Amino acid sequence: MSTRIAFLKGHGTENDFVIVPDPDNVIDLPAAAVAALCDRRAGIGADGVLHVVRSASHPEALAMAAEAEWFMDYRNGDGSVAEMCGNGVRVFARYLRRAGYVGAGDLAVATRGGVKTVHIAKAEGAGHEGDITVGMGKALLPGGDVTVTAAGRTYPALNVNMGNPHAVAFVDDLAEAGDLFSAPAYAPESAYPDGVNVEFVVDRAPRHVGVRVHERGSGETRSCGTGACAVAVAAARRDGVDPALTGEPVTYTVDLPGGRLTVTEHPDGHVDLTGAAVIIAEGEVELAGLSVISG
Numbered sequence: 001m002s003t004r005i006a007f008l009k010g011h012g013t014e015n016d017f018v019i020v021p022d023p024d025n026v027i028d029l030p031a032a033a034v035a036a037l038c039d040r041r042a043g044i045g046a047d048g049v050l051h052v053v054r055s056a057s058h059p060e061a062l063a064m065a066a067e068a069e070w071f072m073d074y075r076n077g078d079g080s081v082a083e084m085c086g087n088g089v090r091v092f093a094r095y096l097r098r099a100g101y102v103g104a105g106d107l108a109v110a111t112r113g114g115v116k117t118v119h120i121a122k123a124e125g126a127g128h129e130g131d132i133t134v135g136m137g138k139a140l141l142p143g144g145d146v147t148v149t150a151a152g153r154t155y156p157a158l159n160v161n162m163g164n165p166h167a168v169a170f171v172d173d174l175a176e177a178g179d180l181f182s183a184p185a186y187a188p189e190s191a192y193p194d195g196v197n198v199e200f201v202v203d204r205a206p207r208h209v210g211v212r213v214h215e216r217g218s219g220e221t222r223s224c225g226t227g228a229c230a231v232a233v234a235a236a237r238r239d240g241v242d243p244a245l246t247g248e249p250v251t252y253t254v255d256l257p258g259g260r261l262t263v264t265e266h267p268d269g270h271v272d273l274t275g276a277a278v279i280i281a282e283g284e285v286e287l288a289g290l291s292v293i294s295g
């Protein structure tokens with residue numbers, strides 16, 4: 001049986017995705033197929049897959065269907081599922097706009113981390129360019145002492161949950177994290193029963209940081225939207241800034257290897273993430289012909 005499917009490739013600050021349009025949720029996408037699509041040598045190559053499904057057609061999104069027509073069924077490059085992807089949801093919106101499914105303005109998108117509102121600027125038409133902003137909801141700071149270890153050094157980290165789990169460590173130099181070919185260790189393990197995304201952060205200027213990230217399920221990536229939000233909130237608290245207390249929003253510029261993201265935390269706790277989201281290719285792929293090259 002042919003398992004030929006249409007796909008697109010897109011990225012947000014070089015956090016790249018294979019987009020699989022499947023409004024009626026008829027494509028079988030087990031973890032192995034996702035990993036094969038994301039394989040950078042034997043597949044299309046990506047950090048993750050954005051499976052584009054109508055909420056009413058997906059059991060995990062049915063309860064959100066009245067609020068959000070579309071569900072971002074996000075998968076990491078190893079095939080695992082994640083609650084949220086900040087760059088992914090912006091690229092997801094770019095796809096929907098480009099395909100003519102939605103207009104400019106505000107768009108509600110269902111995710112495993114709840115319904116998010118994406119803003120697509122009206123001036124853009126159906127083009128591929130321009131920044132897209134997503135309301136990421138509130139950061140949760142579960143508390144407790146957490147450490148991460150990379151390249152033989154252990155750092156205190158802040159536990160930040162953006163729908164998905166993050167450990168944010170401030171370092172003197174991003175090179176200290178080493179090659180990040182394997183996941184940093186963390187402690188205590190009970191802080192992150194489902195694994196964690198780890199961010200290493202340096203200061204570049206007031207309210208401006210540089211970041212490297214090791215993502216759960218994908219390895220080191222060129223950018224991470226939820227990670228940028230976790231970092232901005234961690235940096236604000238470290239800097240003694242809490243919009244809930246000052247009544248003023250605070251904005252951090254977050255530079256990652258793949259580009260710049262802007263994060264604003266508002267007095268009500270809501271966090272906005274802004275950055276580029278582009279579609280760069282489209283085509284067809286025979287799923288049955290793919291395999292994963294290990295190592």
Ligand SMILES: N[C@@H](CCC[C@H](N)C(=O)O)C(=O)O
Nearest residue numbers: 082085086087164224225226
């Ligand atoms: N790159 C994403 C985050 C994707 C999910 C993450 N790897 C996880 O497992 O939580 C982003 O832009 O937020």
